Amino acid sequence: MSESEQEFQDRVEKLCEDIFGFLFPSALRTAIRLDVPDHLAKGPRTAAELAELNGANAAYLERVLRYLATRNVFREDEAGRFHMTPEAELFRSDAQPSLRDFALVAAHEVVLGAAARLYDGVVKGKTVFEDVHGVGLFEYMSGNPEFAQSFDKGMSAFSDTENPVIAASYEFPAGATVVDVGGGRGGLLRSVLEQHEGVKGILLDRDHVVxxxxxxxxxxxGRWEAVGGDFLESVPAGGDYYVIKHVLHNWSEEDGLRILDACRRAMAEGGRILVVDAVIPRDNAFHPGKTQDLMMMPIVDGQELTKEGFQALFAKAGFKLTRIIDTPSHSSIVEGITE
Incomplete structure (x- = not known):
């Protein structure tokens, strides 16, 4: 076989592997639900030994773990025993931080059911979550507390992996008050307060979340306050910095402007808005924000923005974009001041 023919076969196989990429999150969710990472943390085991621990079918479980090993999640030795890997460590229930809950919600049937209708969303130019489940995501969660809890834990778990580096990427002066708008359980605010002496913080989110x-x-x-409320209506007044992390991209432009307007009306004189989200580059290179943007398309009305998109959004909300600060994570800090 000539080199060109080999290259063609390699290209076909790579594309086929990508076509079947949807299997990875489902396989990972299966292994996590069966507590495989926690069991293997105690030592290598065969699929049969794991099946005895978790009540699974040994032959089927072996096929799942063998596939995951090709993604560096677990490693199989010549004796058929599976071992932990650095990637698998992130899915242990006691990992700090842990991606366990994030992986569970990302491959949840509620999410995958909407993702399977991506074509319909592209044709109609709208989110299809409501078409699939009868209501929008946030209304669905209000009626399904078990999924809501899993969703909140998953998003918090993902945020916890990047909170320390984001907090370290911005200089908050001593004496400032930072308001974390839609801050979940306060992971980012905690990192900000830990890394910046003399700063005070206010956490705002739904009652059951805070x-x-x-x-x-x-x-x-003595340096923090947790407040339950609806950021679409109002946010705590008097803050110097209003941080909005991974929130705007969940909402339509109309609702995003409502959130920004609430912050502008509440902030102290000279206050700043800090939006923490992916800033999509205009190139063909891989960027996690592009994947995240597509993941959200069938589920919520929002989207990730380019630099120009943030400039336009800020201008409509009465802010001027002053700078974009890159962080070691895929998220950037988009800073704005009132016009």
Whole structure:
């Protein structure tokens, strides 16, 4: 076989592997639900030994783990025993941080059911989650608390992997008040307060979310407040910095402007808006934000933006984009001041 023919076969096989890429999140979710990472953390085991621990079918489980090993999640030795890998460590229930809950919600049938209708969304130019489930994502979660809890934990788990480096990428001056708008359990705000002495913080999110916040630690005593509320209506007043991390991209432009307007009306004189999201580059290179943007398309009305998109959005909300700060994560900090 000539080199050109080999290259053609390699290209076909690579494309076929990508076509079947949807199997990876489902296989990973299966292994996590069967607690395979936690079991293997105690030592290598065969699929048969794992099946005895979790009640699975040994032959089927072996096929799943063998596939995951090709993605560096677990490693199979010559004796048929599976081992942990650095990637698999991130899916342990006790990992800090852990991607376990994020992987579980990303491959949940509620999410995959909408993703399978991506074509319809592209043709209609609209989110299809409501077509599949009868209501929008946030209304669906209000009626399905078990999924809502899984969703919130998954998003928090993903955020926890990048919070420290994002907090370290911006200089918050001592004496400033940082308002974390839609900040979930307060992971980012906690990192900000830990890394910037003299800064105070206010966490805002839905009542049931802030009820499980992570700010109540001795070293942060007296420097924080957790507030339940609806950021589409109002946010705590008097802050110097309003941080909106991975929130705007979940909402339509109309609702995004409502959030930004609420922040502009509430902030102290000279205050700044800090939107933490992916800023999509205009090139053909891989960027996690492009994947995230496509993942959200069938589920929520929002989207990831380019630099020009942020400039236009800020201008409509009465802000001027002053700078974009890259961080070691895929997210950037988009800073704005009032016009």
């Amino acid at each position: 009820a499980g916040h992570m700010l109540d630690v001795p070293e942060l005593a």
